Amino acid sequence: MNALTENWPLEFPRNTKVVLSIVIPLYNEHEVIALMYERLVAVLSSLGIRYEIVLVDDGSRDGTQHAIKRLASEHSTVTAVFLSRNFGKEAALTAGLEHAEGDAVIIMDADLQDPPELIPQMLSAWREGADVVCMRRRSREGETWLKRSSAHLFYRLLNAISDVDIPPDTGDFRLLSRKAVYALRQLNERNRYMKGLFAWIGLPTTFIEYDRKPRAAGITKWDYLGLINLAFEGITSFSIAPLRLAMGAGLLTALFGILFTLWIVVKALVLGDPVQGYPSLICMIAVLGGVQLLSIGLLGEYIGKTYYESKQRPVYLVRDVVRRGKPMDHAASRSTAKSAKKDSYATL
DSSP states (O other): OOOHHHHSSSSSOOSOOEEEEEEEESSGGGGGHHHHHHHHHHHHHTTTSEEEEEEOOOOSSSHHHHHHHHHHHHHHTTTEHHHHHSOOHHHHHHHHHOOOSSEEEEOOOSSSSOOOOGGHHHHHHHHHTTTTTEEEEEEETTOHHHHHHHHHHHHHHHEEEEOOOTTTTEEEEEEEHHHHHHHHHHHOEEEEEEEHHHHHOOOOOOEEEEEOOOOOSSOSSSOHHHHHHHHHHHHHHOOOOOHHHHHHHHHHHHHHHHHHHHHHHHHHHHOOOOOHHHHHHHHHHHHHHHHHHHHHHHHHHHHHHHEEEEEEEEOEEEEEEEEEEEEEHHHHHHHHHHHHHHHHHHHH
C-alpha cells in the first residue's frame, strides 16, 4: 500500500462551497478572451451552481495579462493566476489544478475548440459516479492530415511501449473529480506530461465524443517542433522502452560484427580469398558509431531528466494572484500552491 492509498480520505471537506472550477491556461490569447468568457458564462450561469473560472497566464507577451486581470477584478467568480514567466502548458495546467477549489474541475483550452456547451453533459457524467470525464474527438476540423496521422501514430506507439494506456483522440479537455485532483497533486515530478498523468491515476473514466471545431480567433501556439518535443517527453516519461531498444540494437550490431568477422576469417584461411581493405572497415565503423551515438543520446536523455528531477525546483512560480476581486500577496499565492501537498484535507 503506497502513501496515496494509506492517506486517501473518505471525503474531501471544502473551505468553500464552489461546486465547479473551470481551469484555462493561456499564452498570448488576447484575441479570444472576451468571446471565451461570454460563451463560458452563458453556460455556467444556466447551471444554477456556484462556480469559479481559474485563468492561468503562462507568461503572455500580448494583452492577455491585462485582460484577465480586469476580468478577475470585476468578477468575483474569476481567479487570475500569473506565472512569473513562460513555464509551458503542462506547468500552467498544474498551477490551475492547485488553485482550483471546486468539487469538480474542468480543464479546457481558451481558443474555444473545446466547446463550453458540453459542460452540462460532463457534469451529468460526474454526478453519475465518474471521477474522470474524458472528451474524445470524433472529428478535428482545421487540422492537417499530417497532424492527425502523426498524433494517431504517436498514441499507438506510446500505448504499445508504456504501462499506461492513454486514450487516443483525447486532449486536455476533461472533467476531474476532487478525488482525481487530489491524486494528481501527489505526483511530484518536474517533467510533467499531463495526458499521461491523467491516465496514470487510473480512476473510473467516462468518455464523451464531440466534434472539435477550429480556433475561434488567433493562431495556434504549437508548431511541429514543439509537438515533437512533447511527444518525446511523453515517451521518456512513461517508458524505458527506448533504452531497451538501444540495448537490443547494440546486441544485434555486436552479433553482426562477430558473424562478419568469422566470415572474413573463413574467406582468408579456408577459401584463400584476400581480406578486403578499407571499405568494409569504414562501413563497420560507421554502423557501430551510429548505434553507439544513438544509445549514448538516449541514455543522456534519461540521465538529464533525472538531473532535473534531483534539483527539486518548483514546477512553476506564481507572480500574482487575483481571487474574488482582490489581489493576494506573494506569500499567500505561494502558500496556496504549496498547501496542496502540506495540507491536502484543508485545501481540497
